[in-house]
Amino acid sequence: MSTVRPVVIAIDGPAGAGKSTVAKALAQRLGFFLLDTGAIYRAVALSAARAGVAFSDGARLGGVAREMALRFDEAGRVWLGDEDVSTAIRTPDMSQGASTVSAHPAVRDALLELQRRLAEKGRCVVEGRDIGTVVLPWAPVKIFLTASDEVRARRRYDELKAKGADVSFEETLRDLRERDHRDSTRAVAPLKQADDAVPMDTSDMNQAEVIDRLEVIARSAISLDG
Numbered sequence: 001m002s003t004v005r006p007v008v009i010a011i012d013g014p015a016g017a018g019k020s021t022v023a024k025a026l027a028q029r030l031g032f033f034l035l036d037t038g039a040i041y042r043a044v045a046l047s048a049a050r051a052g053v054a055f056s057d058g059a060r061l062g063g064v065a066r067e068m069a070l071r072f073d074e075a076g077r078v079w080l081g082d083e084d085v086s087t088a089i090r091t092p093d094m095s096q097g098a099s100t101v102s103a104h105p106a107v108r109d110a111l112l113e114l115q116r117r118l119a120e121k122g123r124c125v126v127e128g129r130d131i132g133t134v135v136l137p138w139a140p141v142k143i144f145l146t147a148s149d150e151v152r153a154r155r156r157y158d159e160l161k162a163k164g165a166d167v168s169f170e171e172t173l174r175d176l177r178e179r180d181h182r183d184s185t186r187a188v189a190p191l192k193q194a195d196d197a198v199p200m201d202t203s204d205m206n207q208a209e210v211i212d213r214l215e216v217i218a219r220s221a222i223s224l225d226g
């Protein structure tokens with residue numbers, strides 16, 4: 001008896017590697033839906049901050065992660081109950097907060113099944129840090145996107161500036177390195193390339209090139225007719 005696995009494209013990599021933008025574009029080209037798992041950790045950080053739960057309190061954070069009323073709508077917006085928190089979860093504080101809360105095993109445990117359930121219908125692009133290694137290790141397509149620290153910080157800085165944020169490049173670079181360090185050294189499900197992932201360094205590529213390349217990889221790895 002063979003088990004039919006859902007068609008999933010896992011895209012992992014460090015902060016600022018361009019995952020969100022290219023994952024979204026790839027999902028659109030393939031007619032897949034996008035699952036942004038970073039948004040889930042961000043929603044835990046936001047819920048905890050609002051409830052006065054310390055980012056160091058793993059046990060209570062696990063409860064926050066289990067109980068939050070999170071959903072994604074058709075447009076990929078993120079909701080907590082009846083509030084659209086898509087913008088509120090994207091601040092630099094919530095980036096650091098998400099990285100901090102995500103290091104607690106109780107939080108990761110609480111979110112593992114949720115992520116698997118959200119991806120179970122397949123035909124989705126799932127982006128995160130541990131998708132190819134832990135959440136969906138059987139994904140038929142795994143990509144590990146990277147770029148140099150400076151390039152990633154520059155992209156993140158430009159994004160924040162475009163939103164009107166008052167940040168400096170140095171601060172952005174420092175935050176990003178701190179987050180990379182935390183994400184890749186945590187004990188549970190650290191950021192790391194799966195053995196069978198295709199590595200892609202996007203430092204010298206523009207977005208269109210990355211998306212084209214991902215589409216070729218995805219289409220050649222899976223049959224997209226069904």
Ligand code: DC
Nearest residue numbers: 037038039041098099102128129130
């Ligand atoms: O992709 P992002 O920047 O929105 O993710 C925010 C944080 O959430 C990231 O610094 C680490 C954590 N995260 C994680 O631990 N595992 C994932 N699959 C996705 C995100």
